Amino acid sequence: MTAARLATAMEVSERTIYRDIDSLRAAGARIEGEAGLGYTMIEDPALPPQTFTQIELEALTLGLADVNQRGDADLAQAANDALVKILATLPERQQRQAMHAVNLVHRFYTPATPTIDMTLLREAMWAEEALDIGYRDLKDARTERRIYPLALSYHDRSVMLLAWCCKRGDFRSFHVTRIDGYRNTGESFRPRRVALLRAFIGHLESRDRAAEVASV
Template sequence: MAKSDRLFRLLHLIRGLTPPVTAARLAAAMEVSERTIYRDIDSLRAAGARIDGEAGLGYTMIEDPAMPPQTFTQIEIEALTLGLSDVSQRGDVDLAQAAKDALTKILATLPERQQRQAMHAVNLVNRFSTPVAPTIDMTLLREAMWAEEALDIGYKDRDDMSTQRRIFPLAISYHDRAVILLAWCCLRADFRMFHVTRIEGYAQSGESFRPRRVSLLRDYIATLKAR
């Protein structure tokens, strides 16, 4: 791992773990030696990070130069914590973890008073039903959308009929009991909704549909609203 990546990850750990966090715990999480942790903390301090503590006592982030100060109203803090908590419950494994990491980063930029407000938010999420867990790698599916690359998928419809299709993946829609992939289906030459749990497999096609994703998605949403 490059040193810059290691330092970034170390910053994230010091932000997120309950302080004071010991060098031994950081070393175990980073899979490096404690000596490396000591050197990297010295590097972060030299770069302007205010990290309180020392070897044997643990470390606490006082001020993080990588993140500029943020100012939110109390209701904005409630909205952030509520929204990210919902994602952490409803999203797939990677998306849920990303929501938790994002909240950790946001909290690290807040003044102490607002950090307390976020930790004791009055709005809570408690969903009794969540979508069925996807059987495919959702991260790779998202990457195909970011890259605007067509995918070849195997799909089993509600009648258990299997077909092979080339699609232009446009967006992922999270419903109460299902996760839906919105796409342009080349086989049907039309927009289609695919339940991700019915996708039997997919492969990169090498075909790019850049820069059409935004316009196609806009047209699809307009079609759905018209219905």
Template sequence: MARSDRLLRLLQALRSLPSPVTAERLAEEMVVSIRTIYRDIETLRAAGATIDGETGFGYRLVEDMALPPQTFTRTEIEALVLGLGEVKHAGDGELARAAETAFAKITATLPDRLQLQAAHAINRIYKPSPPPEPAVDMAFLRRACWEEQMLRIVYVDGEGQRTEREVWPLAIVYLERALILLARCCERQAFRRFRIDRIAEATATNQSFRPHRVPLLREFVAQMIEEEEMRSAI
């Protein structure tokens, strides 16, 4: 691992692990020697990070030179805690971990008083059971959307019929009881909503539909709004 990458990982560990965090715990997290941790701590201090603590006691990141200082109102902090808590519950493993690291990065830039408000927020997400993991890799679907890469999927409808489709993935929508892939079906040349729990397989192709994702997604959303308004008028 390059030293610059290791220093960034050490900063993230200092942000996210309960403080004060010992050199032994940091070494375990980073999979390096304790001596390396000592050297890297001094390097971060020399670069401008304010790190309290010393050998045998533990370390606490007071001021993070890698992130600009942030100021939020109490209500904004409550909204962040609530929103990231929902992502940790409803998202897949990668999204849940991203929510944790995002929260650590945000709180690391707050003054002590606001850090306490974030740690003891009054709004919490509690759901006794997490949603089941879909059969398809969610990280793979997200990458396909961002990279605008056509997918070949095997889809099982409500009656158990399996069909193969080639689609342009546009976005993932998190509903209360299901995840939906918004896509354009290449065979039917039409927008479709696919329940992700019914996608049995998804494989990448070497075909790109860049740069059509954003305009197509806007068109799809406008079409859904129009359909909803028509249903409401009936």
């Protein structure tokens, strides 16, 4: 498979693919091929056990423990499953280090429960399919929107859905706890998700820079 096809499938640059292939080869993967011709894994793709420094293990376990605390049920389970898979690749000594790296992660509040099925929301994002939602603002006024869901943004006490709002013809951020009714439309906006998300992030960064200038 060529680097161009891999880059398109993974939504990254060809340079990133070349760098990752070099990293896999350095880790022991047998990959034949070169730039312009394509690449082939020629034997069992199982790589040697991963090795991490003690501080890297603490960073991994802390991050996954935090996701377990603040994520919805599916995300929390995924964090647990990921930790089990990581532990399974480690030598016994590093397994012990990872299991005792973080003693406790605790938040002194209970996150609000999303009013939308987060599994449906993620599937719509991954499949790049439009959703029809009902949404209640701070004054409890309800509107109906057709949106292109782009990404989830996790904040200290809230989770925001970043989306393109067809009704407003602009980017919008929606509190997942204020979404009141939803359905999958089956309308595809592929392959626009990545481009829209980059534009949204650029819009947010420009707004933040303008706010900083205004406050000087």
